[in-house]
Amino acid sequence: xxxxxxxxxxxxxxxxxxxxxxxxxxxxxxxxxxxxxxxxxxxxxxxxxxxxxxxxxxxxxxxxxxxxxxxxxxxxxxxxxxxxxxxxxxxxxxxxxxxxxxxxxxxxxxxxxxxxxxxxxxxxxxxxxxxxxxxxxxxxxxxxxxxxxxxxxxxxxxxxxxxxxxxxxxxxxxxxxxxxxxxxxxxxxxxxxxxxxxxxxxxxxxxxxxxxxxx
Amino acid sequence: xxxxxxxxxxxxxxxxxxxxxxxxxxxxxxxxxxxxxxxxxxxxxxxxxxxxxxxxxxxxxxxxxxxxxxxxxxxxxxxxxxxxxxxxxxxxxxxxxxxxxxxxxxxxxxxxxxxxxxxxxxxxxxxxxxxxxxxxxxxxxxxxxxxxxxxxxxxxxxxxxxxxxxxxxxxxxxxxxxxxxxxxxxxxxxxxxxxxxxxxxxxxxxxxxxxxxxx
Amino acid sequence: xxxxxxxxxxxxxxxxxxxxxxxxxxxxxxxxxxxxxxxxxxxxxxxxxxxxxxxxxxxxxxxxxxxxxxxxxxxxxxxxxxxxxxxxxxxxxxxxxxxxxxxxxxxxxxxxxxxxxxxxxxxxxxxxxxxxxxxxxxxxxxxxxxxxxxxxxxxxxxxxxxxxxxxxxxxxxxxxxxxxxxxxxxxxxxxxxxxxxxxxxxxxxxxxxxxxxxx
Numbered sequence: 334x335x336x337x338x339x340x341x342x343x344x345x346x347x348x349x350x351x352x353x354x355x356x357x358x359x360x361x362x363x364x365x366x367x368x369x370x371x372x373x374x375x376x377x378x379x380x381x382x383x384x385x386x387x388x389x390x391x392x393x394x395x396x397x398x399x400x401x402x403x404x405x406x407x408x409x410x411x412x413x414x415x416x417x418x419x420x421x422x423x424x425x426x427x428x429x430x431x432x433x434x435x436x437x438x439x440x441x442x443x444x445x446x447x448x449x450x451x452x453x454x455x456x457x458x459x460x461x462x463x464x465x466x467x468x469x470x471x472x473x474x475x476x477x478x479x480x481x482x483x484x485x486x487x488x489x490x491x492x493x494x495x496x497x498x499x500x501x502x503x504x505x506x507x508x509x510x511x512x513x514x515x516x517x518x519x520x521x522x523x524x525x526x527x528x529x530x531x532x533x534x535x536x537x538x539x540x541x542x543x544x545x546x547x548x
Numbered sequence: 549x550x551x552x553x554x555x556x557x558x559x560x561x562x563x564x565x566x567x568x569x570x571x572x573x574x575x576x577x578x579x580x581x582x583x584x585x586x587x588x589x590x591x592x593x594x595x596x597x598x599x600x601x602x603x604x605x606x607x608x609x610x611x612x613x614x615x616x617x618x619x620x621x622x623x624x625x626x627x628x629x630x631x632x633x634x635x636x637x638x639x640x641x642x643x644x645x646x647x648x649x650x651x652x653x654x655x656x657x658x659x660x661x662x663x664x665x666x667x668x669x670x671x672x673x674x675x676x677x678x679x680x681x682x683x684x685x686x687x688x689x690x691x692x693x694x695x696x697x698x699x700x701x702x703x704x705x706x707x708x709x710x711x712x713x714x715x716x717x718x719x720x721x722x723x724x725x726x727x728x729x730x731x732x733x734x735x736x737x738x739x740x741x742x743x744x745x746x747x748x749x750x751x752x753x754x755x756x757x758x759x760x761x762x763x
Numbered sequence: 764x765x766x767x768x769x770x771x772x773x774x775x776x777x778x779x780x781x782x783x784x785x786x787x788x789x790x791x792x793x794x795x796x797x798x799x800x801x802x803x804x805x806x807x808x809x810x811x812x813x814x815x816x817x818x819x820x821x822x823x824x825x826x827x828x829x830x831x832x833x834x835x836x837x838x839x840x841x842x843x844x845x846x847x848x849x850x851x852x853x854x855x856x857x858x859x860x861x862x863x864x865x866x867x868x869x870x871x872x873x874x875x876x877x878x879x880x881x882x883x884x885x886x887x888x889x890x891x892x893x894x895x896x897x898x899x900x901x902x903x904x905x906x907x908x909x910x911x912x913x914x915x916x917x918x919x920x921x922x923x924x925x926x927x928x929x930x931x932x933x934x935x936x937x938x939x940x941x942x943x944x945x946x947x948x949x950x951x952x953x954x955x956x957x958x959x960x961x962x963x964x965x966x967x968x969x970x971x972x973x974x975x976x977x978x
Contacts, residue, residue, distance in 0.1 A: 373923045398884060403886075487589030674835055679832075702909070
């Protein structure tokens with residue numbers, strides 16, 4: 334049983350990491366396409382959106398070389414995401430919900446991952462939650478700065494709030510002695526759930542796709 | 549006597565650090581409020597304004613994890629500053645001079661602190677002054693980039709010039725063999741003095757408060 | 764013979780580094796002047812444009828303190844470039860081709876340098892090319908973010924493409940067993956050549972000078 338949970342844990346994390354990176358990269362690439370950037374601009378935006386948060390987290394805690402330099406998985410996933418967005422952008426905009434689900438998964442996964450890296454370094458609970466939130470949200474901030482707009486998270490607080498709520502929940506479960514695997518999964522599910530519920534009942538579509546259409 | 553100076557030095561630095569962080573955080577929070585950001589945006593702006601400069605300095609010299617990750621003082625002071633700004637923003641704008649004095653204190657303290665961290669690493673005088681200036685001014689630069697405006701320091705050079713003058717004065721005093729305590733205090737006072745004199749005789753109010761009212 | 768190549772290699776690199784830094788600093792300073800920034804803003808822009816890319820590269824691979832902190836060469840060259848731009852900006856705009864050649868040299872040199880630092884750390888080929896491109900292009904991105912405009916490289920892809928092409932060529936030569944000296948020189952020449960050819964046949968002048976005149 335423990336073996337199975339371990340296997341699920343490792344492979345689940347890995348698959349979700351790829352899905353999340355893919356979704357974040359697509360959100361950056363689509364933002365660049367909607368502003369009619371050249372292919373190079375689109376690729377650069379896909380990169381900074383997908384790896385910006387994790388890179389800042391690695392820099393702040395002193396984890397060098399930063400994670401995406403150490404293997405080629407991220408660079409390959411992001412390149413494919415940029416290519417898919419450029420060739421199939423219109424097709425992608427017809428299935429925004431799938432990308433949106435990926436994006437919510439990325440949000441949940443990146444937050445949890447940031448929290449655990451902070452714990453590894455012996456940092457305090459508040460700081461760990463801040464690190465998780467930075468990991469999940471900062472790529473989008475850099476994307477918006479490069480697009481020369483005020484970052485989305487300043488107007489759509491749910492991004493940050495979902496991460497903070499997930500972080501608090503993580504430590505509550507941990508405090509209650511819940512197994513690490515379930516602590517991870519349940520915190521991620523809470524973040525994904527908050528993100529989806531809010532979009533479902535208040536906005537009907539995540540704002541960055543609406544924006545794309547307006548431009 | 550040496551004991552007293554030591555005590556004053558430690559506690560003075562600590563109190564001024566808190567006052568400076570508080571003032572910088574308020575300047576970020578008030579800028580966010582004046583642009584009608586959501587509470588999360590206001591809190592994020594308070595954070596980056598207060599810790600941005602010190603974080604960049606720590607990154608450049610390789611001081612990891614960066615300082616604010618190591619204890620919760622900064623995170624608590626900044627959260628209180630953001631809360632006070634949100635609840636009492638109107639009240640704060642009636643006493644701009646108090647915040648302005650805090651801000652000048654922060655400018656002086658952060659410059660001196662950056663210089664000394666550079667000295668600890670054996671860096672050259674010019675580089676130390678550059679580090680002190682970055683510590684004091686860069687939080688405001690990040691704040692302005694996130695607000696999607698051209699950084700204030702590009703138009704209001706006195707911020708940078710006061711820090712550089714204070715840094716040169718620091719090394720002049722040091723060269724003349726003045727005691728570290730007085731070198732620190734006098735350099736800080738010079739920076740605070742330049743900042744206040746300029747505002748008093750040329751601008752009458754620091755620009756970021758004027759801006760708040762115009763918006 | 765090997766002695767001569769070694770001497771040429773070292774001194775060539777050093778001279779080109781200074782020329783490249785000088786040109787990048789001028790491009791930042793002139794951009795600030797054309798927006799009527801104060802002298803401090805001009806100096807800050809000259810700095811971030813010239814050292815921004817190398818600083819980000821050093822941070823990503825964990826090379827601390829970052830290179831420009833370790834000696835005063837960069838700080839002196841950049842200060843002179845800022846001064847020359849402020850005093851002789853009009854004169855400089857009459858010889859844009861000289862600055863443009865320096866800029867192309869900087870592009871070639873910084874790319875090669877970034878690649879080799881990545882190789883030193885045992886990073887993969889794709890990552891090394893990414894590091895070289897970041898070294899050469901990111902200073903301009905920070906300059907444009909601070910100027911509150913969408914980064915030039917998003918609209919003028921040749922900057923990035925020239926660096927990537929040079930990087931691929933570097934590894935092709937390396938794979939064929941070409942001597943390090945010639946690998947370096949030929950990759951740099953390719954980048955410089957691509958940059959010049961494109962400007963010569965499509966744009967007639969690099970865009971950042973045209974922009975200066977329009978403002």
